Amino acid sequence: MVNPQMVMYEEEFNQIQNVVDRLVKDANAKVVFIVDKNGQLIAASGDVDNLDTTSLASLTAGNIAATGGMAKLLKENEFATQFHEGEKANIHIQLVGNRVILVVIFDSKSSLGLVRLRVRRASEELNNIFEALLKKVADPGADSPFAEITDEDIDNLFND
Amino acid sequence: MSFINYMAREINCKIVYYGPGLCGKTTNLQYIYERTNPDAKGKMISLATETDRTLFFDFLPLALGEIRGFKTRFHLYTVPGQVFYDASRKLILKGVDGVVFVADSQIDRMEANEESVENLKTNLEEQGYKLEKIPYVIQYNKRDLPEVATVEELREKLNPMNVPDFEGVARTGVGVFDTLKAVAKLVLTELRKGGP
Numbered sequence: 001m002v003n004p005q006m007v008m009y010e011e012e013f014n015q016i017q018n019v020v021d022r023l024v025k026d027a028n029a030k031v032v033f034i035v036d037k038n039g040q041l042i043a044a045s046g047d048v049d050n051l052d053t054t055s056l057a058s059l060t061a062g063n064i065a066a067t068g069g070m071a072k073l074l075k076e077n078e079f080a081t082q083f084h085e086g087e088k089a090n091i092h093i094q095l096v097g098n099r100v101i102l103v104v105i106f107d108s109k110s111s112l113g114l115v116r117l118r119v120r121r122a123s124e125e126l127n128n129i130f131e132a133l134l135k136k137v138a139d140p141g142a143d144s145p146f147a148e149i150t151d152e153d154i155d156n157l158f159n160d
Numbered sequence: 161m162s163f164i165n166y167m168a169r170e171i172n173c174k175i176v177y178y179g180p181g182l183c184g185k186t187t188n189l190q191y192i193y194e195r196t197n198p199d200a201k202g203k204m205i206s207l208a209t210e211t212d213r214t215l216f217f218d219f220l221p222l223a224l225g226e227i228r229g230f231k232t233r234f235h236l237y238t239v240p241g242q243v244f245y246d247a248s249r250k251l252i253l254k255g256v257d258g259v260v261f262v263a264d265s266q267i268d269r270m271e272a273n274e275e276s277v278e279n280l281k282t283n284l285e286e287q288g289y290k291l292e293k294i295p296y297v298i299q300y301n302k303r304d305l306p307e308v309a310t311v312e313e314l315r316e317k318l319n320p321m322n323v324p325d326f327e328g329v330a331r332t333g334v335g336v337f338d339t340l341k342a343v344a345k346l347v348l349t350e351l352r353k354g355g356p
C-alpha cells in the first residue's frame with residue numbers, strides 16, 4: 001500500500017464528537033468542524049444543517065496546504081493558526097498536531113479571545129485522541145472491511 | 161490517502177485529474193457534475209481566474225454507491241495546468257489515491273503532454289509516491305478536433321506502462337465516465353490489497 005490509510009473508529013469518533021460539541025458551547029460558536037489535511041470532513045457540530053461542510057472541508061484543507069507552502073518558502077515550520085474576519089461571520093482555523101484542522105465559525109456572540117482560549121484546550125484533547133487513533137491504525141491486527149471485496153462488488157457500483 | 165470511517169460507514173478517496181493547461185480537466189469534472197444525480201454529488205467548486213483558467217483547483221465530491229455496507233465517496237480534484245502553478249499542483253497531489261492524466265490529442269500539444277507527465281512523476285516522487293505504484297489511467301481528449309495525433313502515437317509517447325487508456329471528447333462527454341470508472345475501480349482494488 002502506497003498510502004497509510006486514515007481510519008476512524010466508533011470509540012475515537014465519539015470522543016472527537018464530544019470535544020467538538022463542547023467547543024461549540026464553550027466558545028459560543030456557530031459551527032465547529034474537523035477536517036483532515038486532505039480535505040475530508042471528520043466531525044462537525046453546531047448549526048451545520050445550512051452549511052455545505054463538504055465544500056468547506058476541501059477549501060479549508062486547500063487553504064492550510066497553501067499557507068503551509070508559504071511557510072516552507074519562508075523557512076517557517078508551519079502557520080498553525082489562521083483567522084479570517086468577516087462582517088458577520090469569523091473563522092478561526094487551527095492546525096492540530098500537524099495532522100488535522102480544527103475550524104471554528106463564530107459571530108458577534110463570541111470573541112476571538114474566547115475562541116482562542118477554548119481552541120487551545122480542545123486542541124490538546126484532540127491531539128491525544130488522534131495519537132491514540134494512529135497507534136490503533138498502525139496495529140496490523142485491525143482488519144479492513146475491503147480485504148474481501150470482489151471484482152463483482154466493484155462492478156456493481158457502476159451498474160446504474 | 162483513503163479515509164475509512166467505521167462510524168459513518170463510509171470510505172473517502174481522492175482522485176486527481178492532471179495534465180497540461182487547457183487539455184480538458186475542468187471540462188471532465190463539469191460533465192460529471194452535470195450528469196450526476198443531485199443526491200449523489202455535492203457542489204462543484206472552481207477556484208479560477210477571471211478568464212476561467214483554473215487557479216488553484218476544481219473540486220467535486222461524488223457518492224458512487226455502497227460496497228459491503230460502506231458508502232464510497234470520491235473527491236475529484238483538478239490541478240492548474242500552466243507551468244508556473246507548480247507549487248499548487250504539488251499541494252493538490254498530497255494524499256492522492258488515484259490519478260487521471262488528461263492528454264490533449266492535438267499534435268502541437270504533444271510536447272506539453274510529455275512535459276506534464278514528467279512533471280507529474282517528479283511531483284509524486286517528491287512526496288514519496290511512484291507513478292508505477294498508484295492507480296493511474298489516461299484519457300486522450302479532444303478526439304473531435306482535426307489536427308490530432310493517432311491513438312497509437314499518443315500511446316507510444318504517453319503510456320509506456322500500458323495503463324488503462326481511453327479516447328475522450330470531454331466537451332460532449334465521450335469517454336468521461338469510462339475514465340472515471342476505470343480509475344475508481346483501480347483505487348478500490350488497491351484498498352483490497354492493503355489493509356490499514
Ligand SMILES: Nc1nc2c(ncn2[C@@H]2O[C@H](COP(=O)(O)OP(=O)(O)O)[C@@H](O)[C@H]2O)c(=O)[nH]1
Pocket residue numbers: 179180181182183184185186187188212214238241301302303304305328329330331332
Ligand atoms: N474541441 C474540444 N474542446 C474541448 C474538449 N475538452 C475541453 N475542450 C475545451 O478546451 C478548453 C479548455 O478546457 P478546460 O477543461 O478548461 O481545460 P483545463 O485547463 O485542463 O481545465 C475549453 O474551451 C473547453 O471547452 C474536447 O474534447 N474537444
Ligand SMILES: [Mg+2]
Pocket residue numbers: 185186187213214238239240241
Ligand atoms: Mg482547469
